[in-house]
Amino acid sequence: xxxxxxxxxxxxxxxxxxxxxxxxxxxxxxxxxxxxxxxxxxxxxxxxxxxxxxxxxxxxxxxxxxxxxxxxxxxxxxxxxxxxxxxxxxxxxxxxxxxxxxxxxxxxxxxxxxxxxxxxxxxxxxxxxxxxxxxxxxxxxxxxxxxxxxxxxxxxxxxxxxxxxxxxxxxxxxxxxxxxxxxxxxxxxxxxxxxxxxxxxxxxxxxxxxxxxxxxxxxxxxxxxxxxxxxxxxxxxxxxxxxxxxxxxxxxxxxxxxxxxxxxxxxxxxxxxxxxxxxxxxxxxxxxxxxxxxxxxxxxxxxxxxxxxxxxxxxxxxxxxxxxxxxxx
Amino acid sequence: xxxxxxxxxxxxxxxxxxxxxxxxxxxxxxxxxxxxxxxxxxxxxxxxxxxxxxxxxxxxxxxxxxxxxxxxxxxxxxxxxxxxxxxxxxxxxxxxxxxxxxxxxxxxxxxxxxxxxxxxxxxxxxxxxxxxxxxxxxxxxxxxxxxxxxxxxxxxxxxxxxxxxxxxxxxxxxxxxxxxxxxxxxxxxxxxxxxxxxxxxxxxxxxxxxxxxxxxxxxxxxxxxxxxxxxxxxxxxxxxxxxxxxxxxxxxxxxxxxxxxxxxx
Numbered sequence: 001x002x003x004x005x006x007x008x009x010x011x012x013x014x015x016x017x018x019x020x021x022x023x024x025x026x027x028x029x030x031x032x033x034x035x036x037x038x039x040x041x042x043x044x045x046x047x048x049x050x051x052x053x054x055x056x057x058x059x060x061x062x063x064x065x066x067x068x069x070x071x072x073x074x075x076x077x078x079x080x081x082x083x084x085x086x087x088x089x090x091x092x093x094x095x096x097x098x099x100x101x102x103x104x105x106x107x108x109x110x111x112x113x114x115x116x117x118x119x120x121x122x123x124x125x126x127x128x129x130x131x132x133x134x135x136x137x138x139x140x141x142x143x144x145x146x147x148x149x150x151x152x153x154x155x156x157x158x159x160x161x162x163x164x165x166x167x168x169x170x171x172x173x174x175x176x177x178x179x180x181x182x183x184x185x186x187x188x189x190x191x192x193x194x195x196x197x198x199x200x201x202x203x204x205x206x207x208x209x210x211x212x213x214x215x216x217x218x219x220x221x222x223x224x225x226x227x228x229x230x231x232x233x234x235x236x237x238x239x240x241x242x243x244x245x246x247x248x249x250x251x252x253x254x255x256x257x258x259x260x261x262x263x264x265x266x267x268x269x270x271x272x273x274x275x276x277x278x279x280x281x282x283x284x285x286x287x288x289x290x291x292x293x294x295x296x297x298x299x300x301x302x303x304x305x306x307x308x309x310x311x312x313x314x315x316x317x318x319x320x321x322x323x324x325x326x327x328x329x
Numbered sequence: 330x331x332x333x334x335x336x337x338x339x340x341x342x343x344x345x346x347x348x349x350x351x352x353x354x355x356x357x358x359x360x361x362x363x364x365x366x367x368x369x370x371x372x373x374x375x376x377x378x379x380x381x382x383x384x385x386x387x388x389x390x391x392x393x394x395x396x397x398x399x400x401x402x403x404x405x406x407x408x409x410x411x412x413x414x415x416x417x418x419x420x421x422x423x424x425x426x427x428x429x430x431x432x433x434x435x436x437x438x439x440x441x442x443x444x445x446x447x448x449x450x451x452x453x454x455x456x457x458x459x460x461x462x463x464x465x466x467x468x469x470x471x472x473x474x475x476x477x478x479x480x481x482x483x484x485x486x487x488x489x490x491x492x493x494x495x496x497x498x499x500x501x502x503x504x505x506x507x508x509x510x511x512x513x514x515x516x517x518x519x520x521x522x523x524x525x526x527x528x529x530x531x532x533x534x535x536x537x538x539x540x541x542x543x544x545x546x547x548x549x550x551x552x553x554x555x556x557x558x559x560x561x562x563x564x565x566x567x568x569x570x571x572x573x574x575x576x577x578x579x580x581x582x583x584x585x586x587x588x589x590x591x592x593x594x
Binding site: 170171173174175176177178179181182185186188189190191192193194195196197 | 383405409410416424425432434435438439440446447448
């Protein structure tokens with residue numbers, strides 16, 4: 001059970017990079033971008049094929065991210081220059097990418113089992129440090145059975161995701177970043193302050209999909225394969241992470257919101273892992289669980305809010321009635 | 330000349346029953362520091378004129394020169410480096426989910442290249458505070474408040490500051506007090522007079538309020554059916570009354586006044 005949770009958190013941290021990408025389009029740019037389903041696989045495909053052709057895994061991962069950036073830019077161009085509705089530009093790009101991803105991979109599934117990846121390289125370096133045996137010693141001293149295989153992926157990916165988060169926070173506070181946020185907030189205003197909204201949207205959607213593809217490349221290396229269908233429904237997972245995170249951890253500042261998004265991605269993985277342990281649910285039900293989760297996260301805050309309001313009004317009425325009856329005496 | 334409009338014409342829906350000649354051969358020159366108020370009934374072409382100057386509309390024919398530089402082909406975001414603008418809708422000029430200081434930082438970079446350096450720095454924060462203090466609304470103590478939480482009047486005052494504190498070549502005010510209650514409108518009108526005077530901005534202000542058009546500015550133009558039908562400045566404008574304006578309007582239009590009086594007053 002705990003080991004399953006450990007795996008869930010590990011995956012959650014990698015998927016958090018994708019969730020940060022979705023946050024940039026959905027929340028910052030107010031651009032519902034569905035390219036994600038395709039660009040995630042593009043990242044995985046380009047990274048996998050590069051590794052199989054002898055590119056160092058780290059460089060291959062960057063190639064994957066760049067491919068995603070390019071795909072996102074094209075979605076942005078379709079919307080800004082082609083004047084296509086944002087949802088439709090994303091869907092068009094997603095469909096086009098399905099074929100492109102198949103072309104890149106040459107077959108529907110590619111295995112990385114015997115290749116060296118960023119994680120195998122990390123592992124061989126990590127094993128020399130002895131951190132694992134130290135942490136596992138702690139783990140067992142708490143009386144927990146069966147220690148996890150390695151802490152390297154969790155800890156290093158957590159650090160890496162936090163660096164990405166920090167870069168995102170910084171970027172959104174720069175002069176360019178402020179203009180990007182204003183583009184999502186009030187286009188008319190930012191145009192009157194001499195910002196080229198077209199370029200900002202293209203770059204914003206590009207960066208978002210760069211993050212998504214980076215996450216895709218890492219997931220492929222983590223799982224040891226790339227599959228042309230691995231991105232199906234991913235946008236909903238990203239959205240679930242953003243919405244759950246925001247609902248649980250708040251959105252007061254940019255820094256808090258990006259934390260919330262990472263937290264949301266991890267919690268999403270934990271919830272799915274828990275759900276899959278229920279006897280009558282199997283892996284095929286995962287998309288349904290995700291959909292229900294997003295619906296719950298969207299609807300429940302409103303219900304809670306209405307309840308609170310109602311309670312507050314009833315209380316006020318009661319207070320007033322009491323004052324009146326007291327005044328009458 | 331700070332602003333020169335030459336032969337400007339624009340027709341909407343040309344060749345259809347809805348055809349509308351929004352601007353017809355407009356000539357207008359504004360000297361540096363001139364403050365022009367623009368009046369006219371609905372559909373006279375006032376807003377179209379503003380949009381053609383700002384670049385959110387392109388004229389069919391004609392030229393727009395800002396500071397003797399041809400800008401008629403430049404898109405809105407490029408012209409915005411020299412043009413400050415305040416809209417009628419108090420929500421239009423600011424980004425609601427961003428803080429006061431972030432909004433000011435956006436306005437501050439209007440005539441500079443935006444780079445990957447922090448938008449709000451300590452030095453800039455001091456600079457923003459000094460300018461906010463001049464509004465007398467206490468906004469200088471709320472730098473990190475989100476603009477969406479401000480009242481309409483506060484937002485419009487902030488918009489006015491954002492449009493002017495980088496000292497643009499031209500300031501366009503598009504009925505910027507029309508959506509406010511009378512006391513707030515009064516406040517914004519006073520602030521307008523103050524900032525325009527302080528920075529010596531070349532200003533074009535559209536208004537439906539004839540008294541405001543007479544009280545403010547150094548020059549007044551009246552538009553009708555896409556043409557400038559009346560243009561006074563200096564002492565002549567000082568002596569002008571609302572009655573004069575209505576008479577002038579009637580004389581040029583040659584129509585009976587009653588229906589228009591209700592629109593104009």
